[in-house]
Amino acid sequence: MRYVEEFRDPKAARALIARIAEVADAIGATKDEPVRIMEICGGHTHAIFRYGLDKLVHEGIEFIHGPGCPVCVLPMARVDECVEIAERPGVIFTTFGDAMRVPGTKGSLMQAKARGADVRMVYSPLDALELARRNPDREVVFFGLGFETTTPSTALTLLQAAREQIPNFSIFCNHITVPPPLKALLDDPWMMLDGFVGPGHVSMVIGVHAYDFIAADYGKPIVVAGFEPLDLLQSVLMVLEQIRYGRAEVENQYARVVPEHGNPISLKAIDEVYEPRPSFEWRGLGEIDASGLRIRPAFAAWDAEEKFGIGYAAGPRHVAEPEGCACGQVMTGRIKPTACPRFGAGCSPETPLGALMVSSEGACAAYWQYGGARVAAE
Structure with missing residues (x-):
């Protein structure tokens, strides 16, 4: 299929993975001190796991799963x-x-x-x-x-x-x-991020300049990305290249779809x-x-x-999360889904406690479906 197959080419993917490893080594990224890149969109999270990109890239690259999708952040x-x-x-x-x-x-x-x-x-x-x-x-x-x-x-x-x-x-x-919660995340002293993979579908509507503050005010690179394997690999490489040369800019990898x-x-x-x-x-x-x-x-x-x-x-009202449910910590990237005490222990796609296990773009659903975490939980 045109505009799909060329973004899934194995030879091109191997070349990008090798280049990512080269740049990661050049900036000193290791498993113990990784470059932490947040993919903001849950569609990207699922693509990363669907194609095993988290396993294929250099061990010094850690994907942090961001707000994900509007269903996930619904109180x-x-x-x-x-x-x-x-x-x-x-x-x-x-x-x-x-x-x-x-x-x-x-x-x-x-x-x-x-x-x-x-x-x-x-x-x-x-x-x-x-x-x-x-x-x-x-x-x-x-x-x-x-x-x-x-x-x-x-x-x-x-x-x-x-x-x-x-x-x-x-x-x-x-x-x-999308922009206001990103600012809230960047203002959080616990949130240690080195760069962002920006959302593709949202950016089709709002363009790329809505993220200028990320680079200008916080000195973090962000690359708006598509959803195919080569899109994501190229976007990670673009983030790493910015870090390598001390740049912080908004770049548009998904220019074939996202207008400026x-x-x-x-x-x-x-x-x-x-x-x-x-x-x-x-x-x-x-x-x-x-x-x-x-x-x-x-x-x-x-x-x-x-x-x-x-x-x-x-008038606004607040309802507390179910006991033990760590949706908030997962959604803000503080822990991985498998670190939630309810993951696979009362919370599954069949009996969800939180939205992250329900949504087709939720991080917990991605771990359950693609990460082999379901077997580990059982």
């Missing part, structure tokens, strides 16, 4: 609020598949569905809007969840609902943005519909200033928080 309180909305009479609650099994203190949306709530998986917010058209006597709520990657589609759907004046459709907005300044149509839709929240809670990171988005007052009629008096409209 339990927001899951509880989804269940509360879904279980109200007359509501059809719609969401993407990954969010169906994320547990809260009142169970997951899948369990709410088993109890009788009308919870439906959709593939896009437009599917939810169509349900509202077909069911004018029901309130249809779409769970707006995601980084900047999915935010434009939700914004454009809300604009369509406003144009058609569909009164029984609303969005429970939990959209979040992002997607102007998407950015315009986001700006029209959303505004920054004063703060938003991230699982494992706590409240982070201006890291979440909320629907502007002009579109309050389609804002589920306002319509149902729930979420931040009713």
Whole structure:
């Protein structure tokens, strides 16, 4: 397949691996004193394990798994609020598949569905809007969840609902943005990082300059990367080359997809519909200033928080993690998934305690599926 096979070429991969080893040796990277590179995106985490890149690169390279995906960083309180909305009479609650099994203190949306709530998986917010058209006597709520990657589609759907004046459709907005939590991680004195592999899909929307502060203010290199093996290997090499020569820049390895300044149509839709929240809670990171988005007052009629008096409209609330669950520590790169006391001991894809084991981009799910950790846990 064009644009896939050439990025999986074994000969080219071996050449990149050899070059990575050469540069790692030149900068003195060892197993005991590794270069610590955080891949921000959970899609990258899964690709690293799927292709065994963590085993193939120089032993002095350590991958640190970052915030990963919006499902992974969703606090339990927001899951509880989804269940509360879904279980109200007359509501059809719609969401993407990954969010169906994320547990809260009142169970997951899948369990709410088993109890009788009308919870439906959709593939896009437009599917939810169509349900509202077909069911004018029901309130249809779409769970707006995601980084900047999915935010434009939700914004454009809300604009369509406003144009058609569909009164029984609303969005429970939990959209979040990538740069603020990266700043929070870099401000954490426990977080020892040497560089970043930047997210590819998010950057398609926001471009590469949103990460300028990482290089300018913190002196760390970041390379926006694609998702194939050669993409990731080349990105690691680019990070190492920056370290070797004392540079700290934002580079774009994924230029075939990611435009420098992002997607102007998407950015315009986001700006029209959303505004920054004063703060938003991230699982494992706590409240982070201006890291979440909320629907502007002009579109309050389609804002589920306002319509149902729930979420931040009713005031923030915090729910503690299940006892022994270390999702926050894993998500911030402080420990590996296998160091969590509940990994394989009460937490598995079949019976997840945390979102990292549920999400298709979660670090725990990656270790379970690709890392051979499931056997070790058993």
